[in-house]
Amino acid sequence: MGENNLEKKLTINDIAQMSGVAKSTVSRYLNGGSVKDATAQKIKKIIEENNYEPNLFARLNAKESRIIGLTVPGFNSVTTPRLVEVIVAYLKKNDYTPLIMHTENDIEEEIRCIERLKNMNVDGIMVLATGSTKEYEEAVKKLKIPILFLGQRFPGENSVINDDYNAGYAVGNYIGQRKFKEIYMLWVPEDDPAVGGERRHGVIDGLMSCEKKPKEVIETTFFYENAIENVQKFVDHMKTPAAVVCATDRIAFGVYKVMSEKGIRIPEEVSVVGFGDYEAGELLQPPLTTVKFDWKNWGEISAESMIQMILGKPVSPLQVNPYEIIERKSVKEN
Structure with a gap:
């Protein structure tokens, strides 16, 4: 037989022999139990030098699995x-x-x-x-x-x-301070409490702080394809200059596609803003105004x-x- 090139995996028995301690001591150390400092340091050194990884299932059975x-x-x-x-x-x-x-x-x-x-x-x-x-x-x-x-x-x-709420409020206020004939929101359902709920209500409250309100809140999903479908519900009858506030950048990408196909110019005729700061948003023409979360x-x-x-x-x-x-x-x- 040819030589086996696979490196032998270290076991708890091997560590015990190399450390000069009992197998139970090594097991206790790995499971977070009490071990003398000098012994713990010796075991730790051997583990680090040999890149030992405890078996996942053994760890799951331990008192402290890490x-x-x-x-x-x-x-x-x-x-x-x-x-x-x-x-x-x-x-x-x-x-x-x-x-x-x-x-x-x-x-x-x-x-x-x-x-x-x-x-x-x-x-x-x-x-x-x-x-x-x-x-x-x-x-x-x-x-x-x-x-x-x-x-x-x-x-x-x-x-x-x-x-989400304050980010939405800031965007609502940002759009509300500008002169648009109509403002649309393209949004996910409220069964998502964060984006569908808090972020949505933040945008509406931000608009109201400028004595504005959305012409319509059109429900969509988080998916790009659904956004494209749902933009069709208002694109042909909206009065420009208009604004479309989108629950996420991905939804905003759907708005960009429809506007491009219809020959509607961003931002001259329709302004668009999203949330998420997806990298692709910076590559769009024009680059997408968005909200960044850290x-x-x-x-x-x-x-x-x-x-x-x-x-x-x-x-x-x-x-x-x-x-x-x-x-x-x-x-x-x-």
């Missing part, structure tokens, strides 16, 4: 992969392993995933939430495990959210809060990620 569950509704938006990347990097830097579950934008599946993670003995759970129901709230109360909700306020639980800050605050909760340390029950209006060329000046 595994954190993370549920995500989907990866088809620009923002979710950005946020998850920051969270994963921060957890790994702090010696935690993320275990990600996909909930398919389904609140019932979200509940099932959270319960599965609890049964797998993770140390804590982070939830990119889609909303809440009474059933959901009852299920969370029974968990008895640190849980942190991201993007949505969740009754009685710690949350890290974007400043994704790196959001991810790091969330991951650090989760770790502090696992350690039994207090964290603020509601933390708010700031926003900034990125003014480009898609909104007409007075």
Whole structure:
């Protein structure tokens, strides 16, 4: 037989022999148990020198797994992969392993995933939430495990959210100060409490602060294709100069496509603004005016809060990620 080029994976027995201690001592160290400082340093040195990674399932059976569950509704938006990347990097830097579950934008599946993670003995759970129901709230109360909700306020639980209402208000005020014959909102349903609810109401209140109101709020989804369909509901009868405020940049991209096909000029005839600061928005002609949320800050605050909760340390029950209006060329000046 030829020589096997695969490097032999280190086991707990190997570490015990190399450290000159019992296997049970190594196991106790890996599971966060009490070990003398000198012994702990010796074991740690051998682990680091040999890049040893404990078996995932063994860790899940340990008293302290150092595994954190993370549920995500989907990866088809620009923002979710950005946020998850920051969270994963921060957890790994702090010696935690993320275990990600996909909930398919389904609140019932979200509940099932959270319960599965609890049964797998993770140390804590982070939830990119889609909303809440009474059933959901009852299920969370029974968990008895640190849980942190991201993007949505969740009754009685710690949350890290974007400043959706104030960001919406700022955009409403920004558009309201300009002279438009009609203002349209292209928005997602209110069953999304953050974007569909708080952000929507912020825009409307911001417009009202300038004694303006939307001509129409047209309901759409987060998907580009649906935005294109729903722009058709008003594009042929709108009076220009008009403004279209979009719940996300992706929805704004649909507006751009329809306006281009109809020969309607942005911003001379129609002004467009979005939320999210997607990279593609800067490449549009004209570049899209949008709202930027600090994704790196959001991810790091969330991951650090989760770790502090696992350690039994207090964290603020509601933390708010700031926003900034990125003014480009898609909104007409007075």
